[in-house]
Amino acid sequence: MILRAEEVKKDFPRAGKSSNYFTAVYPLDFVLESGQFTVITGKSGSGKSTLLNMLAGMLTPSGGKVFLDDQDIYSLDEKTLARLRNEKIGLIPQGHTALLSLTVLENVLLPYILYNKAQPPEKKAKDLLDQVGIASLMEARPNELSGGELRRMAIARAMLMEPSILLADEPTAGLDSENTIAVLSLLRQAADEGAAVLVVTHENEADHFTDHVLTMDGGRLKG
Ligand SMILES: Nc1ncnc2c1ncn2[C@@H]1O[C@H](COP(=O)(O)OP(=O)(O)O)[C@@H](O)[C@H]1O
Ligand SMILES: [Mg+2]
Numbered sequence: 475m476i477l478r479a480e481e482v483k484k485d486f487p488r489a490g491k492s493s494n495y496f497t498a499v500y501p502l503d504f505v506l507e508s509g510q511f512t513v514i515t516g517k518s519g520s521g522k523s524t525l526l527n528m529l530a531g532m533l534t535p536s537g538g539k540v541f542l543d544d545q546d547i548y549s550l551d552e553k554t555l556a557r558l559r560n561e562k563i564g565l566i567p568q569g570h571t572a573l574l575s576l577t578v579l580e581n582v583l584l585p586y587i588l589y590n591k592a593q594p595p596e597k598k599a600k601d602l603l604d605q606v607g608i609a610s611l612m613e614a615r616p617n618e619l620s621g622g623e624l625r626r627m628a629i630a631r632a633m634l635m636e637p638s639i640l641l642a643d644e645p646t647a648g649l650d651s652e653n654t655i656a657v658l659s660l661l662r663q664a665a666d667e668g669a670a671v672l673v674v675t676h677e678n679e680a681d682h683f684t685d686h687v688l689t690m691d692g693g694r695l696k697g
Contacts, residue, residue, distance in 0.1 A: 475543060475562065475638035477529060477670055479504040482538035484524050498524040500693045501538055506672050508638065511665040511683060514674045516690030522674035523568050523643050525690065529672070530565045530641050531555050542639070560589055564632035564669075566642040570624050572616035578603070579612040582631045595634070602630035605660055607653060622648045629657055633664065640664055640671045646679055658683045 481501040488496040499521045506512060506529070516522050527533035529540060531547050540547050542562060547555055559565070572581050580587075582599040603609045606626035608619075616624060629645055640661060646654040658673075662683045665671040673680050674690075681687055689696045 475508050475670060476541075477506040477639050478541045479525075479529060480539045480541070482525075482528055482535045482540060484521075484528060484533065485536040497693055499528070499535075502695045504529070504695065506639065506670040508668050508670050509665055510685050511662055511671040511673070512686040512688065513680045513684045514672065514688045514690050514695070515678055516674075516676065518676055520690040521693040522676075522690050525695075526641050526643050526672065526674050527567075530563055531559045532565065532567075557589065560585055561635065562638050564635065564637035564640045566625075566628050566632045566640075566645050568643040568647075570616075570621075570628075572619075572624055572627065574616050576616075577612065578608065578614050578616065578619065578627050581616060581627055582612075582634055585631060585635050599630065599634060602633055603627075605656070606630050607656055620648075622650070622653060625649060626653065626657065629660065633660070636669075638669055640669050642671070642673045644675050645673060646675065646677070654679055 480503055483501040484499040485495045485497050487494060514522055528535050534548055579599055582603060583594045586594045600609060600612060603612050606629055608623050608626050611619060611623060625645060625648060632640060642661065646657050649657060658680055661671050
């Protein structure tokens with residue numbers, strides 16, 4: 475599976491500017507292949523999250539296209555795209571997306587429960603929680619978790635469906651060094667098992683785990 479962006483760009487409206495819009499990502503090409511672990515570093519505000527969300531099918535580009543294999547994903551209707559995301563793309567977004575009324579275990583199982591009626595893969599979810607070091611919290615509610623524990627829950631959830639593409643936005647933010655290594659090792663392992671993995675981060679803690687490091691600066695990607 476290959477994720478490919480062609481001339482993808484994003485403008486946001488911005489009040490008070492002479493042009494009335496602001497280019498967060500200038501037209502760029504990007505390829506993410508199976509088995510590769512790529513990192514994009516860059517300062518806060520450089521456009522990393524904007525690019526990642528466009529690659530994830532979550533943010534429609536102002537120009538250009540995103541292809542999953544040969545499928546132009548933004549040509550799909552919202553329902554088909556949602557299904558494709560659920561099956562193929564594991565997204566670890568910046569910020570929190572936990573459902574507060576569900577337990578940690580139920581949150582991790584959610585991507586499965588959304589589209590499947592059969593018995594959810596609890597053992598797999600528990601194994602993932604164990605690998606990110608929060609198995610003891612599986613019956614807790616998200617509001618009982620620290621920021622770092624919520625990030626780790628989001629990582630377990632993103633990996634549940636064994637997606638062929640894993641996109642992680644600052645996955646180690648707020649984690650201590652031990653858990654940073656645990657999370658990056660897990661993402662590395664996913665790449666070694668054939669997933670295409672992209673991490674964006676303003677830190678350089680992931681450099682040892684990756685195949686490629688790119689830098690984003692002012693909406694432009696540099697090799
Ligand atoms: N929804 C939005 N509306 C307007 N501006 C935005 C929006 N999202 C991001 N931006 C702007 O785009 C730029 C890049 O943001 P972002 O992609 O979040 O950067 P990073 O993830 O590298 O910190 C920032 O200047 C930010 O203010
Ligand atoms: Mg960001």
